[in-house]
Each structure stands twice: as C-alpha cells, then as structure tokens.
Amino acid sequence: MPNVFAVPVFFICFRECLETSIIVSVLLAFLKQTLGPEHDAAVHKRLVRQIWYGVGAGVFICLIICAGVIGTFYTAGRNTFDAAENIWEGVFAILASVIITLMGAALLRVSKLQDKWRVKISKVLEQKDSKLPIKGKLKSWSEKYAMFILPFVTVLREGIEAVLFIAGVGLGLPATSFPLAVLCGLGAGALVGYLIYKGGNRTSLQIFLVVSTCFLYLVAAGLFSKGVWNLEQNAWVKIAGEGVAEAGSGPGSFNINKSVWHVDCCSPQDGSSGGWGIFNSLFGWQNSATYGSVISYNLYWLAVIVGFAFLGWKESKAGAAQNAEVTSDTSSGHEELAGKKTSEEGIVIGSAVREVVE
Amino acid sequence: MAMSLSNFLLPIALLASIVHCATVTHDFDIAWTYANPDGQQTRSVIGINGQWPVPPIVVTKGDQVIVNVKNSLGNESTSLHFHGLYMNRTTHMDGPTAVTQCGILPGSSFTYNFTVDQPGTYWYHSHERGQYPDGLRGAFIVHDPEDPHKDLYDEEIVITLSDWYHDLMHNLLASFISFANPSGAEPVPQAALFNDTQNLTVKIEPGKTYLFRMVNMGAFAAQYVWFEGHTMRIVEVDGVVLITAKNDTSTNFAFVGSMDQDLFDAVPDSLNPNVTGWLVYDDTKEKPAPKEIDAFEPFDDFDLVPYDKEELLDRVDRSITLDLKMDNLNDGANYAFFNDVTYVSPKVPTLYTVLSTGSNATNPIIYGSNTNSFVLAQNEVVEIILNNDDPGKHPFHLHGHAFQVVTRSADDAGFYDPSNTTTPSATPMRRDTILVRPNGHTVLRFRSDNPGVWLFHCHIEWHVSSGLIATIIEAPLAIQAQLSDRIPEDHWKACQDGDVPTKGNAAGNTFDLLDLRGENTSPGKIPAGFTARGIVALVFSCLAAFAGMGVIGWYGLKPVKNKTS
Incomplete structure (x- = not known):
C-alpha cells in the first residue's frame, strides 16, 4: 500500500484542492447572488467562464511546475538521497507530520475559511465599486478580469504550495505511490468543495470534517513516530552495518537495547504482507517498536491535545469577551442568531457583505 | 622481511631402529612482546621466552614431554592445548580452560606432562577463550623412527600457515560478540602468513625430495596452497606433504597460500588474501611473481586412505x-x-x-x-x-x-x-x-x-x-x-x-548434584512476541490516540464563533 498510495500526499492534495474549490464556490455563489441569469445572462456567463479559465490556467501552470520539480528530484536528487535513505525518510516523515498537523487544524475550521474568503472577495469587489484615486490601464484591466485573476492566483498559490509540500513529504516515497494519491486527493477535495457550494447540511459537514481530521491526525501521529523510528534505524544501521538489511525482520534488524516490542511477522517493510504496510501508513504501526517511536507517538498526541485545548480555551475566552461586549451594548441574541443562520443556510453572501461592511 | 627457514629446518634423527624414550623439557615463559610479521603494523603478540614466532616443539614418538608454563602476560590467564595428541591416560593435560583445568592466572606456573605415542604433524596453542590468534600457537612435530615413508624423502621442512589480525583478540571479541554485530560477521584478517612471515624463501637443493609438514594454525581462514612447477604427494594427514624436487636450477619457484574468502563477510579492497613463498634453487636468480590462477582446484581429502587401512567401524553403539x-x-x-x-x-x-x-x-x-x-x-x-x-x-x-x-x-x-x-x-x-x-x-x-x-x-x-x-x-x-x-x-x-570451585556439578553444588541453580548460562532467548513492556506501550499509544481524537471532536464540534463587532 505505501507503494501505490501515499497517504500524506493524498491529504495535501485534498486540503489544497478543498481550499481552491471553496474559493471557486464562493466566487460562483457570489456571481449567482449578485449577477444571476435574470440580470444579464451574457455578463454572467462571461464572468463564470472567466472563473473557470482562471482555474484552468492556474492548474496548467501548476502542472508545469510540478513536472519540473518532480523531474529534478527523481533524476538528479534521488540517488543522493538513497545513501542516507533512513535520514531522509525520517526527516520528511516528521516534516509531513508537522505540515499535516497544521493543515488539519485549518481543515477543522473550514467554515471559518469560507468566511475568510468571503470577506476577501467582497473586499476586492468593494474596491471595484469605490472610487479610489489610483487609476490606470492596469487597474481597469484587473477590474475587468477580477473573476479570472482571483481563481488563477488562488489555484496557482495553492498548487505551488501543494507541489512543494508533496515534493518535501514525498521524497522518501516511491514514485508509484503518487498518482493514485494525488487523484484521490484532488477528487475528494473537489467533491467536498462542491458539497459546500451546494450548501449541504452544515452539521453533517462538520462531523465529516471532524472524522476526517481525526483520521488525518492518526496519520500524522504515525508519521511522526515513523520519522523518529527511521532516524533511530539510521543510527542502528550505522552501528550494525550491512547486516541489518540481511537480517530482514529477524534478530539483528533492530537494536535490541531500544526495542519495546518486536514481532517477526507483520513487518510494514515486507512487501508480501501488504496489510501491515497500510497499517503502517495509516497509524504508524511498526512490528519492531522502539522507545523512540512509542514515546514520540504518545508525545505527539499529548501535543495535539494540549494544542486543541489551548485553541478551544482561547476561542471560548474570545467568545466570552465578545459575548460580554455584545451583552453590554446590544442584544445578546444577535450574535448567536447570526452564527446559527450562517451554519444553517450555508453560503449566504449577504451576510458576508454585511460583515465586510462592518 | 623474508625470513630464513633455517630456524625451522631441524635436524632429523633418522636412526630408525633405536627406540626413543627421551624426556623433552621446555620452559615456556609466556609474555607479551611486539612483532610485525606482515610488514604492515607492529602489534603486541604473545611470545614465549621473549621470542615470537613461538618455538616449535619437536619430539620423537615415545617421548615424554614436559612443558613448564609460566604466565607472565600480566593481564590474561592462559593454558596450552596440544592439538591432535590423544593424551591417553592424561586427559588432565589436554589444556582447555574450564574443561580439564583452570586457567593459569598471571604470575602462576603450571606443568604439562604427557607422553607422545603418535607420529605426525600437530600444533599447540592456547585454549583460553579466544587467545591463540594473538600469537600463542606453534608447530608440534612428532618424528617416527619407523616412518613407512622415511625412504621417500631426503629433507624435511615445516611450513605453518596463518591468518593475521592487527588488533588484539580482546578487542575483536568484544566487537564480534556484541549487539552491534547481530549477523555474527567474523572479523576479516588483515594478512596471511607463511611461518609467521611473508615472502618466505625456502632453500631447495636440486634433485632432493622434501617432506613438507604444513599446519594451518590460523584463527579463521582456511587456505588453499599450491606449489608452482612441482607435484605434491600427500603422505599423511593432518599435514605431511611430499613433493618431488626438480633437477633444474635455472629458476626459482613460487608457492602460494591463499585464504578462503568464502567466510569473509566484507572483504576490504586493501586485503591481500595471498601469501607467497619461494622454493629457492639459486640465490642469484630472481624470484618470479606467482602466476594468477583462475580457480582453486582443491584436493578432496575425503578420498584419502589411511596407511594402516583401518576398517570402517560399522556397528554403531551410540x-x-x-x-x-x-x-x-x-x-x-x-x-x-x-x-x-x-x-x-x-x-x-x-x-x-x-x-x-x-x-x-x-x-x-x-x-x-x-x-x-x-x-x-x-x-x-x-x-x-x-x-x-x-x-x-x-x-x-x-x-x-x-x-x-x-x-x-x-x-x-x-x-x-x-x-x-x-x-x-x-x-x-x-x-x-x-x-x-x-x-x-x-x-x-x-x-x-x-x-x-x-x-x-x-x-x-x-x-x-x-x-x-x-x-x-x-x-x-x-x-x-x-x-x-x-x-x-x-x-x-x-x-x-582463581577461586574456581573444583568439586560438585557444573554449578559447584556438591550436595544435590542435580541442582544446577547458580550455574553459568547463556543470555536468554529473544521473546517471540509481545512482552508486558510491549503491551503496556501499545495500550498507552492507543489510549493517547483516542484521547487525542476525543479532543479533536470536542474542538471540531464546538460552534464556530464568527467575528462580529
């Protein structure tokens, strides 16, 4: 499984694609709201087309960059990394774990993300209406093609981000593990983006996000543990030399002084028992666990718990302060009502505009 | 570097009819000294009476041999084993430490006293843990006045073969039996030696037939041996080889010992597995480099037939x-x-x-x-x-x-x-x-x-x-x-x-001989699966993961507070 499906790559693609599709969906919704077909069919169509052209152009340029980066890595870089494979795998697994962890937190607040983008887009469009002193060809051009530039820049940015993440994370992974993961990631991202656009049930979306984030953190915890394991394995290979590879999964393949458990079966490295490879990619299973890998796994979860507890505490504090503020000057029901409204009705551009105005 | 063989060319008593019953006494003061047999590195070696290589013991069949050993090593105990000797009625003189004797501690003395009643080419070496490759090994030759082959040869030459390490066995053993060497890869020797040297020259007279007594007293490597331009005839195992000399003095001939590298785990490029000697007919002529050979074609010793034609023991009792x-x-x-x-x-x-x-x-x-x-x-x-x-x-x-x-x-x-x-x-x-x-x-x-x-x-x-x-x-x-x-x-x-008990079972228990509590044992087996430690670790990891996901759920399902001001 690690050979055909790189889980970290999947999540990177998923997340970047989701963000892009949210932006696109916000834009489309905005157009729908303000320039529905009933207003001016031609203009609406042109603008929608602009959006899709922007997305297309962004994807196209991303693909070029992606091909360049991957080509460089797999021709020039690959052999240099092979010599210290365990170090690279270890470092990139930890890196991937950190990236996924940070992304995961954002994914959990994807509705916030939506609001954020709504604000941004509204700002851009607000500017169009407002008479600012700066004039010129450039400005009028960017105004005219705002519906192209916005998705284009977004896709480009998210895409390059994804390519760099994947290049970093995927360096330790075989090339065969990429395509499926990338396709699934993009597909899933687009699908969720579409669901958000369609304004499906917010609560079930949130549950979906929680579940997928849990899953994501399981993967990240496994990666973190695996990264530490790889670094320890590198140290062990340095001590014990070539014999380690010879030993397969038997005695000698691990440092007995650092072993917490070792079972001769169920090695994720063993291609024939594929199930354990999946177990390894998803949850960081090792048939030969070390103190480092076990402790790092537990520490990771500790850090996650503390991190989210802190975020939650901060939010409640901010909320409480806000509430206090709100209660003091206007009615306390307003804020809650607004929140509830947002969560129930899905994309409500009006509220976004209102927020911007505020 | 080249060393004359004359040290090892020993006068041979061919007084066939006289029955020998002499007593051969050696006083061996065993101590560290320095040597550089392969010309690559001077190292500490275990010598006897300040000498290294150690002297051969040469006796005649029927002789009583007395070896008075004094251990002056200072840091290691020792013992001597006489390899190949039957030690009939004297098993206590056989030499392995903790088997037939206690190790001879530094400063102590110990006497080996036994009768040799068998002809042939043997050797003696320390039988203390891993010690002899540090140099404490030498040839042990037993001449036979009634040798059935005695008319076949004119002179006798002893050739010892050995592998050679630059490091001390103490250090090599520590890294060999170590968690850092899980595959049990044996240290690869740094050189091969003929008579504890290299580029050995052996003076040969044309027309004579020589008895070569060959002993491999190495620690690890088997060696293939061949003589260029001469044929060998095996007249005794373990170790007596007969070659027929050429009548030609126009050139000298190389002979080569080559370590069998099959057992070497990783062979460094710098290793020369071969050691060369020359049969020198004429000192003034050059010594040709040995020819390359494509493959070893070893003689299969299994096909040899003993001279006495002792019949197969065909009724097995045990x-x-x-x-x-x-x-x-x-x-x-x-x-x-x-x-x-x-x-x-x-x-x-x-x-x-x-x-x-x-x-x-x-x-x-x-x-x-x-x-x-x-x-x-x-x-x-x-x-x-x-x-x-x-x-x-x-x-x-x-x-x-x-x-x-x-x-x-x-x-x-x-x-x-x-x-x-x-x-x-x-x-x-x-x-x-x-x-x-x-x-x-x-x-x-x-x-x-x-x-x-x-x-x-x-x-x-x-x-x-x-x-x-x-x-x-x-x-x-x-x-x-x-x-x-x-x-x-x-x-x-x-x-x-050495405070070693001398009575009772393997554990030193003299009352209940079947009670082996306290005996020396090997480390235990590697547990096959999860131990308590592993189960605790796994359970903790799972709990941590569930707790973490719980917190994620709590945070994720909290109502999102939009910023309003």
Missing part, C-alpha cells in the same frame, strides 16, 4: 546428533548453537566434576545445561552426526581422538538422512579435524577407547567464543580410576588462585 545453527540471544549478539544450546563454560571444570561426583559422573545432567555434554560408555563405537544448518564452512575438531570420516556431504545437502546416503569407504580417512560444508552434514565414527573429557568444537576461534562446542565425557568411571588423586598440585592451585 549415535549423537548435533545440529549446528547460528542465532541471536536477547543481548542482541549472535551465538553458535549445537541442538539449540550455546556452550557456556561450567563453574567447575568438567574433569573435576567427573572426579568429584562418584557414580553420578555418568549422568550428563550434572555437567550443566549449557555445556552440550554427552557421556560415553567405554569401548563403544560412537557416531557423531553433524548437521550444518548454517551457510558457512566449519572445521570441526575432536580432542583425544582421530575419527573416521564416514560421510561428508556436498554443499547444501541438508541434514543427514541414513536412508539416503552413499556407501561409506571400507577404509575411511581418519582425521582430528574435518571440514563440514555449507548447509551440509558429516558423519564421524570413533571407538571410545580413550577415557577423558574431550571437546568437540569448530576450530574457527570466533565460533569457539560464540559457543560452538560440545563436551564429550568419555568413560567417566574409567577417568576416575585413572586419575583420582593423581591430579598434580599445581593444577589444583590454578583453581585456588
């Missing part, structure tokens, strides 16, 4: 099967096993257990659970079936006997199957050391007519240290009859000096 394997124990190091037991020296030297346990001495249990002990009755035909479940070659050596080699399989033949084997020779070759092939087997037979405590072990010194040893306790009651009250005082004193 059969012992030894399955050899290499594996790791829970200290992470690699060990060697016979029947899943790796040898660990008993607290009480096995011979002393024999002598102190009366009629219980016939019970193999009292010799300990880590000694691979087998008790033989007297005058039985004993068969050892050795199955090599390891992809390496192992030269097995039995103390106290020369055994008939009944069967020796090719590589990868697997375990011995009596129903599927070739008919043995009617007059099989007898050896004291036999090479068993990778993943093959061999079957050996001998008559238990020599009461004593004899080790059966791989003669690769690394494998001796990693436990590839079995203890044969042959006719223990006869040993008691021969040796009770006849162990010399200095032998007991060696034990007293």
Whole structure:
C-alpha cells in the first residue's frame, strides 16, 4: 500500500484542492447572488467562464511546475538521497507530520475559511465599486478580469504550495505511490468543495470534517513516530552495518537495547504482507517498536491535545469577551442568531457583505 | 622481511631402529612482546621466552614431554592445548580452560606432562577463550623412527600457515560478540602468513625430495596452497606433504597460500588474501611473481586412505546428533548453537566434576545445561552426526581422538538422512579435524577407547567464543580410576588462585548434584512476541490516540464563533 498510495500526499492534495474549490464556490455563489441569469445572462456567463479559465490556467501552470520539480528530484536528487535513505525518510516523515498537523487544524475550521474568503472577495469587489484615486490601464484591466485573476492566483498559490509540500513529504516515497494519491486527493477535495457550494447540511459537514481530521491526525501521529523510528534505524544501521538489511525482520534488524516490542511477522517493510504496510501508513504501526517511536507517538498526541485545548480555551475566552461586549451594548441574541443562520443556510453572501461592511 | 627457514629446518634423527624414550623439557615463559610479521603494523603478540614466532616443539614418538608454563602476560590467564595428541591416560593435560583445568592466572606456573605415542604433524596453542590468534600457537612435530615413508624423502621442512589480525583478540571479541554485530560477521584478517612471515624463501637443493609438514594454525581462514612447477604427494594427514624436487636450477619457484574468502563477510579492497613463498634453487636468480590462477582446484581429502587401512567401524553403539545453527540471544549478539544450546563454560571444570561426583559422573545432567555434554560408555563405537544448518564452512575438531570420516556431504545437502546416503569407504580417512560444508552434514565414527573429557568444537576461534562446542565425557568411571588423586598440585592451585570451585556439578553444588541453580548460562532467548513492556506501550499509544481524537471532536464540534463587532 505505501507503494501505490501515499497517504500524506493524498491529504495535501485534498486540503489544497478543498481550499481552491471553496474559493471557486464562493466566487460562483457570489456571481449567482449578485449577477444571476435574470440580470444579464451574457455578463454572467462571461464572468463564470472567466472563473473557470482562471482555474484552468492556474492548474496548467501548476502542472508545469510540478513536472519540473518532480523531474529534478527523481533524476538528479534521488540517488543522493538513497545513501542516507533512513535520514531522509525520517526527516520528511516528521516534516509531513508537522505540515499535516497544521493543515488539519485549518481543515477543522473550514467554515471559518469560507468566511475568510468571503470577506476577501467582497473586499476586492468593494474596491471595484469605490472610487479610489489610483487609476490606470492596469487597474481597469484587473477590474475587468477580477473573476479570472482571483481563481488563477488562488489555484496557482495553492498548487505551488501543494507541489512543494508533496515534493518535501514525498521524497522518501516511491514514485508509484503518487498518482493514485494525488487523484484521490484532488477528487475528494473537489467533491467536498462542491458539497459546500451546494450548501449541504452544515452539521453533517462538520462531523465529516471532524472524522476526517481525526483520521488525518492518526496519520500524522504515525508519521511522526515513523520519522523518529527511521532516524533511530539510521543510527542502528550505522552501528550494525550491512547486516541489518540481511537480517530482514529477524534478530539483528533492530537494536535490541531500544526495542519495546518486536514481532517477526507483520513487518510494514515486507512487501508480501501488504496489510501491515497500510497499517503502517495509516497509524504508524511498526512490528519492531522502539522507545523512540512509542514515546514520540504518545508525545505527539499529548501535543495535539494540549494544542486543541489551548485553541478551544482561547476561542471560548474570545467568545466570552465578545459575548460580554455584545451583552453590554446590544442584544445578546444577535450574535448567536447570526452564527446559527450562517451554519444553517450555508453560503449566504449577504451576510458576508454585511460583515465586510462592518 | 623474508625470513630464513633455517630456524625451522631441524635436524632429523633418522636412526630408525633405536627406540626413543627421551624426556623433552621446555620452559615456556609466556609474555607479551611486539612483532610485525606482515610488514604492515607492529602489534603486541604473545611470545614465549621473549621470542615470537613461538618455538616449535619437536619430539620423537615415545617421548615424554614436559612443558613448564609460566604466565607472565600480566593481564590474561592462559593454558596450552596440544592439538591432535590423544593424551591417553592424561586427559588432565589436554589444556582447555574450564574443561580439564583452570586457567593459569598471571604470575602462576603450571606443568604439562604427557607422553607422545603418535607420529605426525600437530600444533599447540592456547585454549583460553579466544587467545591463540594473538600469537600463542606453534608447530608440534612428532618424528617416527619407523616412518613407512622415511625412504621417500631426503629433507624435511615445516611450513605453518596463518591468518593475521592487527588488533588484539580482546578487542575483536568484544566487537564480534556484541549487539552491534547481530549477523555474527567474523572479523576479516588483515594478512596471511607463511611461518609467521611473508615472502618466505625456502632453500631447495636440486634433485632432493622434501617432506613438507604444513599446519594451518590460523584463527579463521582456511587456505588453499599450491606449489608452482612441482607435484605434491600427500603422505599423511593432518599435514605431511611430499613433493618431488626438480633437477633444474635455472629458476626459482613460487608457492602460494591463499585464504578462503568464502567466510569473509566484507572483504576490504586493501586485503591481500595471498601469501607467497619461494622454493629457492639459486640465490642469484630472481624470484618470479606467482602466476594468477583462475580457480582453486582443491584436493578432496575425503578420498584419502589411511596407511594402516583401518576398517570402517560399522556397528554403531551410540549415535549423537548435533545440529549446528547460528542465532541471536536477547543481548542482541549472535551465538553458535549445537541442538539449540550455546556452550557456556561450567563453574567447575568438567574433569573435576567427573572426579568429584562418584557414580553420578555418568549422568550428563550434572555437567550443566549449557555445556552440550554427552557421556560415553567405554569401548563403544560412537557416531557423531553433524548437521550444518548454517551457510558457512566449519572445521570441526575432536580432542583425544582421530575419527573416521564416514560421510561428508556436498554443499547444501541438508541434514543427514541414513536412508539416503552413499556407501561409506571400507577404509575411511581418519582425521582430528574435518571440514563440514555449507548447509551440509558429516558423519564421524570413533571407538571410545580413550577415557577423558574431550571437546568437540569448530576450530574457527570466533565460533569457539560464540559457543560452538560440545563436551564429550568419555568413560567417566574409567577417568576416575585413572586419575583420582593423581591430579598434580599445581593444577589444583590454578583453581585456588582463581577461586574456581573444583568439586560438585557444573554449578559447584556438591550436595544435590542435580541442582544446577547458580550455574553459568547463556543470555536468554529473544521473546517471540509481545512482552508486558510491549503491551503496556501499545495500550498507552492507543489510549493517547483516542484521547487525542476525543479532543479533536470536542474542538471540531464546538460552534464556530464568527467575528462580529
């Protein structure tokens, strides 16, 4: 499984694609709201087309960059990394774990993300209406093609981000593990983006996000543990030399002084028992666990718990302060009502505009 | 660098009809000195009387040999084993530490006193753990006034072969038996030696026939040997080779020893596995470089027939099967096993257990659970079936006997199957050391007519240290009859000096001989699956993951607070 499906790559693609599709969906919704077909069919169509052209152009340029980066890595870089494979795998697994962890937190607040983008887009469009002193060809051009530039820049940015993440994370992974993961990631991202656009049930979306984030953190915890394991394995290979590879999964393949458990079966490295490879990619299973890998796994979860507890505490504090503020000057029901409204009705551009105005 | 062989060319008494019964006495002061035999590095070596290489012991059949050993090493105890000698009625002079004696501590003295009643080419070496490759090994030559081949040759030359390490065995052993060497890769020697030197020259006179006595006294490497331009005829194993000299003095001839690299784990590019010597007919002529050879074509010693044509022992009374394997124990190091037991020296030297346990001495249990002990009755035909479940070659050596080699399989033949084997020779070759092939087997037979405590072990010194040893306790009651009250005082004193118990079972228990509590044992087996530690770790990890996901759920399902102001 690690050979055909790189889980970290999947999540990177998923997340970047989701963000892009949210932006696109916000834009489309905005157009729908303000320039529905009933207003001016031609203009609406042109603008929608602009959006899709922007997305297309962004994807196209991303693909070029992606091909360049991957080509460089797999021709020039690959052999240099092979010599210290365990170090690279270890470092990139930890890196991937950190990236996924940070992304995961954002994914959990994807509705916030939506609001954020709504604000941004509204700002851009607000500017169009407002008479600012700066004039010129450039400005009028960017105004005219705002519906192209916005998705284009977004896709480009998210895409390059994804390519760099994947290049970093995927360096330790075989090339065969990429395509499926990338396709699934993009597909899933687009699908969720579409669901958000369609304004499906917010609560079930949130549950979906929680579940997928849990899953994501399981993967990240496994990666973190695996990264530490790889670094320890590198140290062990340095001590014990070539014999380690010879030993397969038997005695000698691990440092007995650092072993917490070792079972001769169920090695994720063993291609024939594929199930354990999946177990390894998803949850960081090792048939030969070390103190480092076990402790790092537990520490990771500790850090996650503390991190989210802190975020939650901060939010409640901010909320409480806000509430206090709100209660003091206007009615306390307003804020809650607004929140509830947002969560129930899905994309409500009006509220976004209102927020911007505020 | 080249060293004359004259040191080793010893006057040969060819006084055939005179029966020799002389006493040969050697005083050996064993101490560290320095040497640089391969011209690459000067290192500490164990010398005798300040000399290294150590002197050969040369005796005549029937001689009494007395070796007074003084250990002046300062930091290591020692012992001497006389390899290949039957030590009939003197098993206590055989030499292995913790088997037939206690190690001779630094500053102590010890006397070996035995009669040699067998002709041939042998050697002597330390039988203290892993010690002899530091230099304490030399040739032991027994001349035979009645040698049936004596008319076939004019002169005699002793050639010793050896591998050579630049580091001390103490250090090499520490890294060999270590968690950091889980595959049990043996240290690869740095050089090969002829007579403890390289580029050896051997003065040869045209027209003469020479008896070459060859001994490989290395720690690890087998060697292929060939002489250019001469044919050899084997006239004795272990070790006497006959070559017929050329009548041509126009050139000199190279002879080469080449280490068998099959067992070397990683061969450094800088290693020269070969050692060259020259048969020098004319000092003024150049010594040609040895020719390259494409492949080794070794002579198969299995086909040899002993001169006395002793018949095959075909009625086997006692059969012992030894399955050899290499594996790791829970200290992470690699060990060697016979029947899943790796040898660990008993607290009480096995011979002393024999002598102190009366009629219980016939019970193999009292010799300990880590000694691979087998008790033989007297005058039985004993068969050892050795199955090599390891992809390496192992030269097995039995103390106290020369055994008939009944069967020796090719590589990868697997375990011995009596129903599927070739008919043995009617007059099989007898050896004291036999090479068993990778993943093959061999079957050996001998008559238990020599009461004593004899080790059966791989003669690769690394494998001796990693436990590839079995203890044969042959006719223990006869040993008691021969040796009770006849162990010399200095032998007991060696034990007293080292606080080694000399009575009781392997654990030193004199009351209940079957109670082995406190015996020396090997590290334990590696647990096959989860231990308590592993289960706790796994449970904690799962709990941590669930707690973490719980927090994520709590945070994720909290209502999102939009910023409003």
